[in-house]
Amino acid sequence: MNNVNDILATIIAQKRQDIAKMGFGLGSEIPLKRVRNIVPFMREKGTILEIKRASPSKGNIAINLNPLTLAQTYRESGTKNISVLTERNFFKGSLDDLQKVAKAMSDIAILRKDFIIFREEIRVSYLCGADAVLLIARILSKEELLSFSAECVKFGLTPFIEIASLECVEKLRYVASSLDSLDFADSPDSADSLDSADSVRDSAISSAQIVVGINSRDLRNFSIDTLKPSVYRNLLYQYKMGEKIVFESGIGSAEAAKFIAQRDFYGILVGESVAKNPDLAKSIVSSFLSNVLDSVESGDFVDSKDSLDLLDSLDSIDSAKFIESNKSQIPQSALFWEKIANIIYKRKIPNSPLIKICGITNINDALLAINADMLGFICSLKSPRNIDYEAIKQIKIELEKSTQKIPLFIGVITESNSKEGKTAIQLANDGIFDAIQYHNCSLEEYKNFTAKHPNIPIYAAKSLKNESDIESIKDFLHLGNPRILADSIKPGLDSANSTHLKDSAHPTDSTNLPDSTHSTSGIQINKNLVEKAKRLAPLWLAGGINVENIENIINAFKPELIDICSGLEQRPGVKDRDKIKLLFEKLK
Structure with a gap:
């Protein structure tokens, strides 16, 4: 070929x-x-x-x-x-x-x-x-x-x-x-x-x-x-x-x-x-x-004959106006992805990844992370970072008081029928969460969730352990979800944010990236699996990312989004001001 x-x-x-x-x-x-x-x-x-x-x-x-x-x-x-x-x-x-x-x-x-x-x-x-x-x-x-x-x-x-x-x-x-x-x-x-x-x-x-x-x-x-x-x-x-x-x-x-x-x-x-x-x-x-919408008005935007250089940048795209004028027709589950598309293609720094800072538990950490594109809130008893409805609601209220533009709020769940999972669903229905990240769900669990909650935006986070996980990602993308978060090998939610990706069945395939890409445990990212995941859709990557290795990971894999949790912490559930400051400095 x-x-x-x-x-x-x-x-x-x-x-x-x-x-x-x-x-x-x-x-x-x-x-x-x-x-x-x-x-x-x-x-x-x-x-x-x-x-x-x-x-x-x-x-x-x-x-x-x-x-x-x-x-x-x-x-x-x-x-x-x-x-x-x-x-x-x-x-x-x-x-x-x-x-x-x-x-x-x-x-x-x-x-x-x-x-x-x-x-x-x-x-x-x-x-x-x-x-x-x-x-x-x-x-x-x-x-x-x-x-x-x-x-x-x-x-x-x-x-x-x-x-x-x-x-x-x-x-x-x-x-x-x-x-x-x-x-x-x-x-x-x-x-x-x-x-x-x-x-x-x-x-x-x-x-x-x-x-x-x-x-x-x-x-x-x-x-x-x-x-x-x-x-x-x-x-x-x-x-x-x-x-x-x-x-x-x-x-x-x-x-x-x-x-x-x-x-x-x-x-x-x-x-x-x-x-x-x-x-x-x-x-x-x-x-x-059976799902087509009534004709959506394009609005009084710009005459196509106006002499504007569209090739300079995408700043002229006013997706926010499109979203606002048509949100009564377009389901929330679709509007979320319109917002994501707008963020991705209007990035001020070309090829810089979107940033999701996960494991937010308090308003101080949320304020430190205000420049991120997304904030993740873990609703699971499996995590010491578990946070309840009122705390999340109050964080959003405080952020909205402090700035006109706040990051997207993402609820992270490990099961949808638990008390914590139901809390996340309620937060999404109440407009506090912009989307749900369903961690290591099966394809059947994902289908059941979307059937039961068709208006809630959702994406899956899947571990990358071996070739079968690549096939699993294909199955999720086949359902029309534009992105899947490629996460680390261990099944626990927090270990997924504190280790690198590794193919335990083929350890010799692990790429010899610079030492700064290693976690403290020495686990390496499996370049082969990550590259295969990237070929399926733009890469959203989590697992062992921190301020020491982030530049090497970006250079090696060019992810569209990176998801960081423990790599920015003093201790579980408490973020480190200096690490967050350094993160954004490195991404300038």
């Missing part, structure tokens, strides 16, 4: 070679005339299910699939939109697949998904029966993106523009501000083939026809971040550049589809999971459709 860091360049280079040899049909016969009427793409909130044989990251997914059979299964699931991959080398698709599905599905909108790099490919897509065409902003200049979008509109097709960075947002802004002013009065050279599209084309010549896809997968290295789409969605809302925004990649379950619907995305695009297991299609479509 090609190096993932240059896979995009490899795909595009191969595409150019193929077109040079075989023409724009890429081995398929292109009809002289379109044989189906255009079906409006993403006319309403909903799903796009994908016909996908393979991918560069996963290899063969469903190499022997029958596109017509799979398309029929998708139609029966309730989807109104189907994506057909036509890239031949890495995804094993073809224009033959597109034509077969388009011919058989007269009532379903068909998206051609490929790495479009020539304007002529738009006309070919139209003739083959596509109703929409994927345009990847990352691989096109802003002039090409505008030209290709205009060509789509000219043929009555929907440009499905995929963005994945601020540079892509800037290109989209250029297209959105330019497309309305283009003159389509003189139709294309191929007017003879446009008869079935005329009515659509005449009524849809504007930027409003654009559907925007935000890919949670980075196509350069295939990593997934399911919070990234929220950041760019909020930016598009703010700049009035996206009425129809689709969440792409990382959706493998009905639970994940529900969670994304609750975060107010117009649609989802699901590929690998339903292509591999078509029986999932119905539950994913049903879950998304």
